[in-house]
Amino acid sequence: MTTGTVHTKPLVVMEGISKNFHGFYALKNVDFNLSEGEVHVLFGENGAGKSTLMAILAGVHRPTTGTIKVSEQEVAFHSVHDSKHSGIGTVFQEFSLVPTLTVAENIFLGDEPLKNGFLDKTRCLKEAEGYFKRLDFDIDIRKKVSELSRAEQQMVEIVKAIKADAKVLILDEPTASLTDKEVAKLFEFVHGAKKKGVGIIYISHRIQEFREIADRITVLRDGELIGTFNLNEVSDEDLIESMAGRAIAEIYPPIIKQETNTPLLLLKEFQAEGLQPITLEVKSGEVLGIAGLVGSGKSRLWRSIMGLYPATSGTVLKDETDLFRKATKVLVKNGIFYLPPDRKEEGLQLLAKTENNIKTNVLFRKDILSKFGLVNTARQQSITKQASQKSDLKSRYLKQSAADLSGGNQQKILFAKGLVSQYDIYILDEPSVGVDVGTRSGIYLLIKELTEAGKAVVVISSDLPEVINLSHRVLVFSKGHITAELEGDQITENNILSNFF
Secondary structure, three states: OOOOOOOOOEEEEEEEEEEEEOOEEEEEEEEEEEEOOOEEEEEOOOOOOHHHHHHHHOOOOOOOEEEEEEOOEEEOOOOHHHHHHOOEEEEOOOOOOOOOOEHHHHHOOOOOOEEOOEEOHHHHHHHHHHHHHHHOOOOOOOOEHHHOOHHHHHHHHHHHHHHOOOOEEEEEOOOOOOOHHHHHHHHHHHHHHHHOOOEEEEEOOOHHHHHHHOOEEEEEEOOEEEEEEEHHHOOHHHHHHHHHOOOOOOOOOOOOOOOOOOEEEEEEEEEEOOOOOEEEEEEOOOEEEEEOOOOOOOOHHHHHHOOOOOEEEEEEEEOOEEOOOOOHHHHHHOOEEEEOOOHHHHHOOOOOEHHHHHHHHHOOOHHHEOOOOOEOHHHHHHHHHHHHHHOOOOHHHOOOEHHHOOHHHHHHHHHHHHHOOOOOEEEEEOOOOOOOHHHHHHHHHHHHHHHHOOOEEEEEOOOHHHHHHHOOEEEEEEOOEEEEEEEHHHOOHHHHHOOOO
């Protein structure tokens, strides 16, 4: 593969960038550059160093070694403010919004328009509304951020960066929480920004998006630069091999549906706020895919079953036991594992060590206690180690806090928590959100293994190819109810999309 070159004015030049965290090198002598009017993709597995490199450019971290030039001037950022002052706008995966303020107030936070020394609310609302109309994002700017969905919060972050009129825009997994329609609007904005000479650094694992917007791609692996390539000169297969250091022949493994296929969970006229009465079965030895737009109720149903949202009526039967309105820990003890879509807010104790995050779920096992009622710590440690190995978590991460790991490795912790006990039903809500192709492939192999061992696996996903390629049966949600049940050859993109509305 040939190294890519772009012959326009350079906006950013980073040379010899290394970053050491407590004796561990997250980056080793990395070079990166961005030109005017270019979309430059950063690609690599979770933990490859992409976010660390961009955190340095955004002023969050200072490099251990290396130099940075912005518009041909050498800079040394000591803060995020320094980076913004140099014309660099950033939309990270971790949002920087104030939940108690409205959308409009967040957009102008720190740069409030004044009139006679007081906040000009009229101008604030009018200008904020204009920014959202420009992107055709449909959001009530008077709402508090705490009332928004994650996808809507993502839109607010993007608008904040646009408002700053940045000449360099860093987008870190910007489409992870967006619908197809919202992604299309974002790409329209990206193309328009390119024409105005804005340089865009685009971090994503969604390789299918690159061909639509990108000019060049830089691949990182284990904190090192593998290469920078013109996108029109490299195949998807070569990019994946460069990223992973190995060929990934098949992302979606064939999953054999088990013949027993008995109902493990039965919902009868189950209802919660925002949901119409729902009746369905979850069967052993199959993958049940759940598809729908944001706000369709596809996640709310399962979260209500798990006691995370209040349910109003109905029946939730497992092994002839009614678990309706039972506490989450009761459902877990009855063999139901739920993997939440937001690993940081709900899935992990970020300040705890990786091994301690996993060990907490080991305590749900009946065989972990000695005859005197004490925890068998040696057995707990052994089970934790086995689960982490099965989830492809490297042993060196076990002693690190969850907060210090990449998003993909954090997702592996969640799966390890689900593998330490003998659950019958696995409810996976956006199981591959924000993870790279290699990690995604590993997650799908785990789903295959669980299903073929006779477990029931529910995959709730906004990623249509994921639903289509993994599922034996698909339920399509729209406006709080099931609009279609598809099986086998019926599971197609057209059949799913036609039932979204």
